[in-house]
Amino acid sequence: MSPFYFYENSGDPVELFFILSGFILTYTHPEMNRAEAPAVRQFYFSRFAKIYPIYLLGWIVFAPLVYSNLAALHGHSAGLYARLAFYGVISLVLLQAWTPATANAWNTPGWSLSAEAVFYASFPFLFAFLKNRSVGVLLSLIGACWLFSVIPTLTLSLLPSSLGQAYWLRELVNFVPVLRIGEFTAGICMARLYLSEGMAKSLIFDLAAFAALTAAVVVIVLANHVLAKALLFPAFIVLLYCLARARGALSGWLGSKPMVLLGEASFAFYILHVPLFRYAKMLFPSVATAPAPFLGFLLVLTAVSIFSFLSIEKPLCAYLRKAYKTSRSPRAIRQPEHAH
Structure with a gap:
């Protein structure tokens, strides 16, 4: 057995994307403070305008591949076109991540946008809930989000192998949006901490960011999947927070x-x-x-x-x-x- 786990953990860095998404949206949308209906509607449309053109391009580019794959499996039958229509529509409306059978049914990376659609929908409400929380509460919530992120994968590892290795169950744990929203929520909490602490920048944060980045790479390469799931969340939290407050070679280069x-x-x-x-x-x-x-x-x-x-x-x-x-x-x- 290989001592490296890069392939097994290759999907885990999307967790960084989810945390970053919560952080950036909180930092760049202060108008959510009042959560008035026009601001919320504008926020929703703004996110649609940002992600959907390129998402649709990816959908179109992938369409011939889906067609050829389904034709090879089912021939040119009515079933082919029924499947093509079903997978195409569920991907276009960003609902594919909700079932194991459809999460990777079209352009594979699209599942994360399916999860992001849920995060965007919940953002105004999470923002309002978290905006006046104390440092202690925010830190506690980040810890709770970490547990919420790790427990499903840990539970899978403790089940009998016949069940824990079941494709549908692994896909459910990896992709269903409700099990990934803790990562997005932690990013919002981290942004609230950052905004409450004066945003002073320092070289020490640049060094800490480099250390967190190095630790994350080592974990992805050398840790088994369960351990990587447990360690990457805090590594990504530290990395993003320190980069936000960094002043040095790494932050300058980025x-x-x-x-x-x-x-x-x-x-x-x-x-x-x-x-x-x-x-x-x-x-x-x-x-x-x-x-x-x-x-x-x-x-x-x-x-x-x-x-x-x-x-x-x-x-x-x-x-x-x-x-x-x-x-x-x-x-x-x-x-x-x-x-x-």
Whole structure:
């Protein structure tokens, strides 16, 4: 048996994305303080405008692969088109993560957006609930969120192997949104702590962030899945909090223009990496086995992701948000049809 667990733990870093999501939304949406209906509606539309254009692009790019896979399994029958319609619709409306049979039914990374849709829906209410909590309460809630995140995986490991290794049960624990909302909630709590403590920056936080990042990488490579699930949550919490308060080489490098651009394009990278890798394997089979072709694929994927961000995600997001604000403005609502 290999001493490395990288493949087994390869899906765990999405936990960092969920925690970061709660942190960033809390930091960037102070208008949620009053949680008035117009602000909540604008928040929901803003999130839709941010994620859906690239998500839809990934859905479209993956569609021929789904069709060919289902055709190979079921032939060109009525069942093929019924399955295609079912999986397609449930993925388009971001409900796929709710059942083990559909979580990976279309573009695999889409399951996390299915979970994020639930997080976004609950954010105004979680924000209001957590906004005036004391430091002690927020720390206690982060601990409770950690337990809520770890217990399902720990429970699986304690079940008889015939049940604990059941595909449907593992998929349920890994993907169902309600079992992942603790990670998002911990990110909100962490942002409340950060905002309550003056936001002073220091080199010591830069060093601590580097240590937390190193620890997370070591855990992903060397720890079994249960231990990794228990250790990565606190490592990610420390990493993100320290980066927010860091001033030094690591934070400076991450804040440089090239790294900011890569960060902005990372969503497109994440959504497109699976379908583009499937196509790459069809054209260049060695991309899955040889380092040089794989590196070439990563460079092409990075370029495509940056292009998608600059030409699709960014302009469409800005257009949709502007159109929404215009449609909701009193002048637009009251202006008569014959006005010039």
